[in-house]
Amino acid sequence: MQSRTRVRRHPERGVYDAETVHAILDEGMIAHVGFVDGETPVVIPTAYGRDGASMYLHGSAVALWSKRMAEGVPVCVTVTLFDGLVLARSTFKHSMNYRSVMIFGNAVLVSDSQEKLHGLERIVEHLVPGRSREARGPNETELTATSVLRLSLAESSAKIRSGGPLDDDADFSRPVWAGVLPAAVTYGTPVPDALVPPIVSPPDYIRLYER
Amino acid sequence: MQSRTRVRRHPERGVYDAETVHAILDEGMIAHVGFVDGETPVVIPTAYGRDGASMYLHGSAVALWSKRMAEGVPVCVTVTLFDGLVLARSTFKHSMNYRSVMIFGNAVLVSDSQEKLHGLERIVEHLVPGRSREARGPNETELTATSVLRLSLAESSAKIRSGGPLDDDADFSRPVWAGVLPAAVTYGTPVPDALVPPIVSPPDYIRLYER
Numbered sequence: 209m210q211s212r213t214r215v216r217r218h219p220e221r222g223v224y225d226a227e228t229v230h231a232i233l234d235e236g237m238i239a240h241v242g243f244v245d246g247e248t249p250v251v252i253p254t255a256y257g258r259d260g261a262s263m264y265l266h267g268s269a270v271a272l273w274s275k276r277m278a279e280g281v282p283v284c285v286t287v288t289l290f291d292g293l294v295l296a297r298s299t300f301k302h303s304m305n306y307r308s309v310m311i312f313g314n315a316v317l318v319s320d321s322q323e324k325l326h327g328l329e330r331i332v333e334h335l336v337p338g339r340s341r342e343a344r345g346p347n348e349t350e351l352t353a354t355s356v357l358r359l360s361l362a363e364s365s366a367k368i369r370s371g372g373p374l375d376d377d378a379d380f381s382r383p384v385w386a387g388v389l390p391a392a393v394t395y396g397t398p399v400p401d402a403l404v405p406p407i408v409s410p411p412d413y414i415r416l417y418e419r
Numbered sequence: 420m421q422s423r424t425r426v427r428r429h430p431e432r433g434v435y436d437a438e439t440v441h442a443i444l445d446e447g448m449i450a451h452v453g454f455v456d457g458e459t460p461v462v463i464p465t466a467y468g469r470d471g472a473s474m475y476l477h478g479s480a481v482a483l484w485s486k487r488m489a490e491g492v493p494v495c496v497t498v499t500l501f502d503g504l505v506l507a508r509s510t511f512k513h514s515m516n517y518r519s520v521m522i523f524g525n526a527v528l529v530s531d532s533q534e535k536l537h538g539l540e541r542i543v544e545h546l547v548p549g550r551s552r553e554a555r556g557p558n559e560t561e562l563t564a565t566s567v568l569r570l571s572l573a574e575s576s577a578k579i580r581s582g583g584p585l586d587d588d589a590d591f592s593r594p595v596w597a598g599v600l601p602a603a604v605t606y607g608t609p610v611p612d613a614l615v616p617p618i619v620s621p622p623d624y625i626r627l628y629e630r
Contacts, residue, residue: 242462251453390607
């Protein structure tokens with residue numbers, strides 16, 4: 209663990225084991241990728257997939273940068289899961305329950321076409337496990353049109369807040385409700401495309417989708 | 420609209436009216452705040468609240484920066500709502516439905532204590548409308564311990580992807596299910612703190628909470 213991954217604000221919420229970091233990444237759907245354009249910070253939401261101790265990021269504006277940098281582009285990638293609202297007796301103690309991961313490193317543009325195929329498969333399998341076995345894989349034109357970036361998870365840390373409000377003793381006598389309103393991402397009924405033949409029903413990995 | 424807010428990738432998804440930008444911010448819960456530390460980008464998840472054409476950000480590592488900069492710290496704030504998975508007949512056309520807002524500007528540390536109180540109230544009311552009338556407001560010590568940043572929404576844009584997959588004509592004959600798996604944040608049963616008197620039940624703004 210290098211120093212820039214140390215959780216400074218609320219250090220008691222810092223978690224550094226790979227298992228926790230991987231579990232949060234595996235549950236998350238969108239990564240917020242930060243990079244620097246001149247002196248301007250830019251934060252872009254992006255699809256991703258994990259592959260052991262690395263992650264692949266779907267190409268976007270970041271790829272334009274990586275092309276110009278042989279060593280890759282310095283990024284900070286943050287994935288945040290929102291778990292609930294924490295309602296305390298004082299406004300000051302209000303909080304959110306969440307699990308987040310922050311990764312520092314250089315995102316490197318994947319140029320090898322075999323690794324690019326592999327990275328794209330990891331991204332699709334991250335979104336919908338099982339999908340890459342059914343959908344048509346990318347052809348040469350599509351592969352060229354896509355950018356994939358690889359980022360090591362070596363410099364990563366997690367931050368977790370869970371549980372109820374931490375009110376001051378003096379506030380417990382207040383006749384105000386306090387506690388947690390749990391939140392989660394839930395998935396609805398699959399909506400088929402108009403051109404899906406009626407005989408083709410949603411596969412189990414869609415019907416029973418959960419993270 | 421200045422040029423850095425123009426949506427470059429998938430420009431057809433760009434939306435620039437304030438009404439759309441405000442609606443996405445009002446529905447969102449967590450902002451990803453990007454700033455630059457030396458040459459390193461940093462992206463931190465933060466609570467926020469909107470106030471007309473400005474937003475207030477809850478203090479965090481960003482506040483350490485703002486103190487040192489009279490004009491505020493250059494930030495990019497991104498709020499992303501995840502609306503669903505888009506399953507196409509080819510892996511290449513897979514996508515996500517989402518609504519995001521990106522804001523560029525200088526986040527300024529709020530030093531006036533009246534505005535700080537106002538900013539904190541906007542943040543709490545953003546999370547749980549109605550809450551600031553019931554919970555105890557911040558005392559002097561708490562106010563000093565909190566940082567609030569103000570950011571103008573003048574340089575902001577939204578990006579929206581909705582609807583089904585956009586498959587190539589040649590792929591429609593494939594016998595694979597395609598469509599959208601809708602996603603949304605949902606809220607569970609409120610969990611009271613152990614010390615809430617049994618006579619105090621969750622108020623309507625918690626029981627009927629929705630965004």
